[in-house]
Each structure stands twice: as structure tokens, then as C-alpha cells.
Amino acid sequence: xxxxxxxxxxxxxEDVLMARGPEGALMQRAAAGLAAVxxxxxxxxxxxxxxxxxxxxxxxxxxxxxxxxxxxxGAAVLAVLAADRVHEGGLAALRAAGGRVSADRADARAAIAxxxxxxxGLLGIGGRGGLREPHAALAAHAADSAALVxxxxxxxxxxxxxGAVEGPAVRADVTVTFGGYKPGLLIDPGAGxxxxxxxxxxxxxxxxxxxxxxxxxxxDIAALLPGPGxxxxxxxxxxxxxxxxxxxxxxxxxxxxxxxxxxGVGMLRYxxxxxxxxxxxxRWPEVVATVLEPTDPVAGLPxxxxxxxxxPGRGLHPAAVVELRTVLGTGLPVLLDAxxxxxxxxxxxxxxxxxxxxxxxxxxxxxxxxxxxxxxADIEARRxxxxxxxxxxFGCTVLLKGSTTIIAEPGRPAIVNPTGTPLLATAGTGDVLxxxxxxxxxxxxxxxxxxxxxxxxxxxxxxxACGGAPISASDLLGAIPAAFRALR
Ligand SMILES: NC(=O)C1=CN([C@@H]2O[C@H](COP(=O)(O)OP(=O)(O)OC[C@H]3O[C@@H](n4cnc5c(N)ncnc54)[C@H](OP(=O)(O)O)[C@@H]3O)[C@@H](O)[C@H]2O)[C@@H](O)CC1
Ligand SMILES: [K+]
Numbered sequence: 328x329x330x331x332x333x334x335x336x337x338x339x340x341e342d343v344l345m346a347r348g349p350e351g352a353l354m355q356r357a358a359a360g361l362a363a364v365x366x367x368x369x370x371x372x373x374x375x376x377x378x379x380x381x382x383x384x385x386x387x388x389x390x391x392x393x394x395x396x397x398x399x400x401g402a403a404v405l406a407v408l409a410a411d412r413v414h415e416g417g418l419a420a421l422r423a424a425g426g427r428v429s430a431d432r433a434d435a436r437a438a439i440a441x442x443x444x445x446x447x448g449l450l451g452i453g454g455r456g457g458l459r460e461p462h463a464a465l466a467a468h469a470a471d472s473a474a475l476v477x478x479x480x481x482x483x484x485x486x487x488x489x490g491a492v493e494g495p496a497v498r499a500d501v502t503v504t505f506g507g508y509k510p511g512l513l514i515d516p517g518a519g520x521x522x523x524x525x526x527x528x529x530x531x532x533x534x535x536x537x538x539x540x541x542x543x544x545x546x547d548i549a550a551l552l553p554g555p556g557x558x559x560x561x562x563x564x565x566x567x568x569x570x571x572x573x574x575x576x577x578x579x580x581x582x583x584x585x586x587x588x589x590x591g592v593g594m595l596r597y598x599x600x601x602x603x604x605x606x607x608x609x610r611w612p613e614v615v616a617t618v619l620e621p622t623d624p625v626a627g628l629p630x631x632x633x634x635x636x637x638x639p640g641r642g643l644h645p646a647a648v649v650e651l652r653t654v655l656g657t658g659l660p661v662l663l664d665a666x667x668x669x670x671x672x673x674x675x676x677x678x679x680x681x682x683x684x685x686x687x688x689x690x691x692x693x694x695x696x697x698x699x700x701x702x703x704a705d706i707e708a709r710r711x712x713x714x715x716x717x718x719x720x721f722g723c724t725v726l727l728k729g730s731t732t733i734i735a736e737p738g739r740p741a742i743v744n745p746t747g748t749p750l751l752a753t754a755g756t757g758d759v760l761x762x763x764x765x766x767x768x769x770x771x772x773x774x775x776x777x778x779x780x781x782x783x784x785x786x787x788x789x790x791x792a793c794g795g796a797p798i799s800a801s802d803l804l805g806a807i808p809a810a811f812r813a814l815r
Contacts, residue, residue, distance in 0.1 A: 328547050329524075329745075330538035331508040334452045334487050340506065340534035351416065353529050354385060357480075357505045358392030358417075360527030361446075364503045365397060365477055369444060373401035378435075378442040378474070379421075380465050382449040382483070383410035389479045389505075390448025391417025398424035407435040409449055409462050435465065442474040447497045449483035452509065457494015458484040466497045478502040481509055482520040490517030490731070491708055498522075506531035510540040513743040514711055515730040540711065542743045548783045549814045553591070553770040564593030565769030568632040570650055571639040571664075571758065574602040579640020579665070579758045581610050582800050586762025587636070588613065589807035590781070592769050596629035621646070625653045634660040636765035638667025639758040652677060660684040660768045662777075664761040665693070672696040678721045685723035686774040688761060694727055715741055724774035726764070726782060728757060734778045742779050746786025750793075755800030760785045763807065784810045 332340075344353060369375045379394045381387035391406060391414055398404040404426035406418070422428065429435060439445055447469065449462045458466055462483060469476050476499045481487055484496025490511040502521040504512060506529045511517035543551075553564075567587050572580020580603045587595050588611060597607050597616045604616045617627045624646035635654050641647050643666055651670050654661055655677045663671060663678070668689045671678060675697070678685050689697065691706040694717055698706075706713045707729065714727040718735035727733045730752075732744040764781030768774065784807060791813065792798040792806035 328544060329508050329513065329542040331510045331513055331540040331542070332535055333539045334509070336536050336539065337452060337506055337509070337531065340531040343534045344530060354388055354392060356529040357389045357527060358396065360505070360529070361389055361393040361477075361479060361503045362396035364501065364525050364527075365393060365444060365446065366400065368475055368477065368501065369402075372397060375402045375443045376438075376441060377402045377404045377444045377446065378438050379404065379406040379446045380449050380469065380483075381406050381408050381410075381413050382462065383412055384451065384453045385414060386451030386453065386479050386483075387448040388414030388417040389451070390446045391421045393446065393479075394426055395420040395424040398426040405429060405438050407438065407465065409465060432461065432464070436468050439465070439468040439472050439474065442472060445469045445472060445474045445476045447476060447478040447483050447499060449497070451480035452487045454483060454485075454487070457492070458496060463495040466495055470498055475500050478521065480504050481512055482517070485511045485517035485520050487511045489709055489711055490514030492516045492520065496520055501525060503527055505529050507535055508542070510711060510743075513540060513542045513731070513745070514733070515747075518731055538740045540741045540743055542745050543779055543783060544745070545814055548780055551772065551776050551780050552814065553767070553772060561593035564591065565634065565766070565771065566594045566596060566632045567592045567765045567769035568596045568598070568629040568635045569762070569765065570598055570628070570635070570637045570654065571641055571761070572599055572603045572607070573640055573642045574600045575642065576640030577603040577606045578755060580607050582755045582758035582804065583636060583639045583762040583765075584611050584614055585804045586759035586807070587766045588762070589804055590763040590766025590784070591811075592766035596632055598628050624650055628653060632659065632769070633771070634662070634765060634768035636662045636664065636761050638664040639761050641666045643669060655681055655685075658683045660686070660774060662686045662688060662761060662765050662768060662774075664688045665757065668693045669696055675721065678723055681723070684768075684774045685721075686726065686764070686768070686778055687717070687721065687723060688726045688728060688757070688764065688778070689717075690728040690757065694725075697721070711741055724778060726778040728760070732782045732786070734775060734782065736775045739775065742775070744779070744782040744786060746783050746790065748786055748789050750789045750795075750798050751786065751803075753797070753799065756785070756789070756803055759800050759803050784814075787813060
């Protein structure tokens with residue numbers, strides 16, 4: 328698990344340690360860790376051309392002390408100063424180690440273009456908003472250079488707490504972060520700027536509160552996943568009921584059912600209109616299906632099931648409303664996706680008043696419907712805040728789909744899924760996800776764990792499907808078994 332902490336929590340922990348230890352000890356630990364990662368990344372430290380981008384704060388101090396360490400090992404280190412005043416001790420250490428210092432813009436540009444390694448020490452957790460000048464120009468030069476870019480603590484211009492990027496920001500190949508991850512390193516757009524993450528332990532651990540945000544790794548998912556035991560039968564593995572698709576959107580039914588079957592559901596009971604039932608059975612003969620009568624849309628809904636998935640491609644007509652009320656009226660775990668979320672926006676109390684486990688899986692546009700006064704762009708820019716708010720307002724688990732999928736539940740740290748990929752931004756992949764998570768719910772996982780496992784496998788399957796080439800939702804279905812195998 329990667330644990331991320333708010334800036335306030337990190338600063339508080341640092342204060343406690345600084346009051347206890349010798350002055351500057353934390354910065355020396357940070358700089359030593361940073362220099363070690365830089366040395367590892369360079370083919371040879373001796374003679375390597377290293378440029379430090381140095382801002383006015385302690386982030387620049389880290390860069391200067393690390394630069395001094397590299398200079399002592401024979402690297403040609405140049406510090407480019409972005410402010411009139413920079414960390415004095417760090418500057419003195421660099422000079423004493425034989426490093427050079429420049430504040431000349433033309434010099435800086437040429438040196439960055441010719442560098443092997445650029446160390447971004449412009450801003451750390453003290454940064455606010457998009458980069459000002461000359462920081463922005465230096466970040467642009469680093470982006471134009473063939474040099475490897477290593478960010479100190481976080482890429483400058485990324486908001487440490489949220490991952491928001493408001494204007495120019497550094498794009499790093501590697502980010503060396505200190506004491507604990509910051510949410511902005513795990514959540515897009517910040518996560519996309521951070522490259523590979525390296526955590527340096529500076530001893531904050533015992534002073535940190537519980538994580539604000541967590542990001543599960545492969546071993547965490549493997550430990551959560553239900554596996555069929557020797558005595559499993561189809562009922563113990565879970566029976567899932569599904570109300571997805573319609574004669575108009577039959578693909579949503581075929582894909583969501585496929586997601587559940589590939590997700591390891593013991594038995595799937597599907598209910599829908601005659602035409603869509605035929606298509607589901609044609610593709611997935613293992614499904615137990617019921618045709619719903621137009622005159623009484625709920626009489627034929629499956630009974631004796633462990634969990635429900637409602638909504639993908641189901642439509643917004645009156646029968647869908649009656650169906651949604653009926654399913655939410657059971658005491659079973661229910662996943663609401665797509666059209667069911669749009670309907671819920673009209674009757675939010677259906678979930679607010681519910682005490683049984685409930686999971687909403689909106690994308691940003693759907694979440695905007697649930698949160699009055701917020702638009703899609705706001706949600707994209709501040710995903711963590713809005714997912715957390717929706718979970719609190721509806722008193723349930725919320726999985727916000729997107730470039731970084733976030734899973735929020737009241738009173739628990741939010742989870743960031745690390746396997747997301749832009750390849751998933753294609754029609755039908757959300758239907759597959761709803762089915763996959765439904766299978767986990769039916770097997771008995773709590774909504775948060777089911778959502779975490781489903782999102783992780785879904786992203787991994789997308790990455791495995793075509794080796795980085797564009798994929799369809801059907802390709803994604805085909806790759807789910809490989810994603811499971813990769814975790815075993
Ligand atoms: N605390 C510790 O024990 C340890 C801390 N450590 C390190 O310290 C880092 C935090 O250091 P920090 O607090 O000095 O802030 P930092 O991020 O360097 O910069 C603040 C300066 O930037 C400026 N500025 C802000 N926004 C800007 C913008 N958009 N564009 C341009 N400028 C902008 C702002 O100026 P202002 O806006 O106030 O005028 C202010 O002067 C932390 O990330 C880690 O690397 C480690 O050594 C471990 C021990
Ligand atoms: K930085």
C-alpha cells in the first residue's frame with residue numbers, strides 16, 4: 328500500500344522531529360536519499376552534467392545539498408537560481424564541493440539543453456498555484472531537454488494535496504519524495520507529471536497520522552481477492568443479479584454480464600427485455616435469464632441473490648425508476664452505475680435513506696448530476712475532493728471513474744487506483760467495470776474492497792490487452808483472465 332499524507336500532516340510530523348533532533352538533520356536525510364537515487368539513474372556520476380533548478384524554499388535546499396554530494400563524486404554540477412534568495416547552507420555546501428552557480432537565463436537554457444540530469448528543486452510542498460516566472464521558463468527548458476528530470480519531493484507546479492495543475496508544471500521522469508507520499512503524486516493530473524515514484528524514509532513514520540489517501544499495490548489486491556476454495560460451489564462464490572442494458576443498448580448488457588462472469592461470479596441472474604435477453608444468452612449461455620414483462624417490470628426480478636448491479640444502458644424510462652426503487656428496497660449490496668445514477672439524481676433519498684451497502688460508480692459527468700452547483704470540469708480538476716464529498720452526502724461508497732479512479736467512503740482514507748490508463752477512455756469499458764465489481768460484491772467483499780479490486784483488475788486488463796495499442800471493451804473482457812493470473 329502506498330500511503331499519502333496531507334501537507335499539514337507532513338509539516339506537523341517534521342516539526343516534532345525537528346524539535347527533537349539536531350538542526351538540519353531532516354534535510355540532510357532527504358538530500359542523501361535524493362543524491363543516491365540520482366547517482367543510481369546516471370550511467371556514471373563522475374563527469375555527469377547535472378543542473379539543479381533551485382527555488383527560494385527548502386525544496387531548493389534539498390536540491391543544493393544533493394548537488395553537493397554529486398559534485399563531491401565528480402559530477403559537473405550547476406545550480407540555476409530562480410530566486411534572489413535561496414537556502415544559504417545548501418548554496419555554501421554546493422560551492423564548497425566545487426559546484427557552480429548561475430542566475431543568467433541564457434546560461435541556464437544552454438546548460439539545461441546539454442545536461443544529463445536536471446534536478447527540479449523549484450517548489451515542494453510550499454508551492455501554490457501554477458509556476459510563476461522564471462520557474463515556468465525553467466520547467467519548459469527542462470521539458471525540451473533530453474536530460475532525465477528528477478523532481479525533488481514533487482514536480483514543481485503540482486498541488487501536493489490534490490494533484491491539481493494550474494498552469495505550467497514540471498514533467499518528471501522520477502520523483503523522489505520524502506517521509507510519505509503526497510496525494511498529488513497519486514492523483515491525475517499531478518500523478519501523470521511525477522513519473523516513477525521513489526520514497527525516501529526520513530524518519531517521519533511514527534509521527535504521521537493515519538493516511539489521508541492510499542494506493543494499493545499488486546500484493547494488496549491479491550490479498551483481498553476472493554479465491555474459490557476447495558469446497559466452493561456456485562452459491563458460495565456468489566449469485567449476482569443484473570439489471571443492465573435494454574433493447575436499445577443491448578451491448579451494455581452483454582459487456583456488463585461479461586465483466587461479472589470474467590470476474591468470477593458463481594452464478595449470474597440477468598433480467599431484461601426479450602430482445603436483450605436473447606442477445607445476452609447468445610453471447611453468454613451460462614447466464615440464468617428472465618424476460619421482464621412490460622406490464623409489470625418488477626415481477627420477474629431475480630430473487631435469492633447476494634448482490635445487485637443496476638444501470639448500465641438500462642434507460643431512464645418510468646419502468647427503470649420502479650425497478651431502481653425495488654432493488655434499493657432490498658437489504659442487499661447494490662452497485663448503481665450509469666443510468667441508475669442519473670435517475671438517482673432525481674431521487675437522492677433512495678440512497679441517502681438506505682442502510683444496506685451501496686456503491687455508486689459515476690464518471691465525472693454523472694457525478695456532476697449528483698452534486699448540484701458543480702460541473703464536470705470542476706470534478707476533473709479536483710477529483711479527490713468531489714468523490715469524498717459525494718460519499719459523505721450520500722452516506723455510501725463512491726467510485727469516481729477517470730484518468731485516476733478514486734474510491735471514497737465516509738470515515739475511511741480515499742483509495743486511488745494505480746492501474747488506470749487513458750486506453751480505458753472508450754465506450755463500454757464502464758459496463759465491464761460494473762460487472763467486474765458486481766462479481767466481487769456477490770462474493771461477499773464490502774463495497775470499498777470490491778471497488779478497489781475491480782478497478783485494479785480493470786486497469787491491469789486494459790494494459791495487458793493489446794500491449795499499449797488502442798483497445799475495445801471486448802478486448803478488455805478478453806484480458807481480464809490475464810489480469811487475474813498476473814496477481815496470483
Ligand atoms: N520541513 C522539513 O522539515 C523538510 C522539508 N523538506 C523539503 O522542504 C520542502 C518544503 O519547503 P518550503 O516550505 O520552504 O517550501 P518550498 O516548496 O520549497 O517553496 C516555497 C517557496 O516557493 C514560492 N512559491 C510558492 N508558489 C510558487 C509559484 N507558484 N511559483 C513560484 N514560486 C512559488 C514561495 O514564495 P511566495 O509565494 O511565498 O512568495 C516560497 O518562497 C519540501 O517539499 C521538501 O522538499 C525536506 O528537506 C525534508 C525536511
Ligand atoms: K520540486
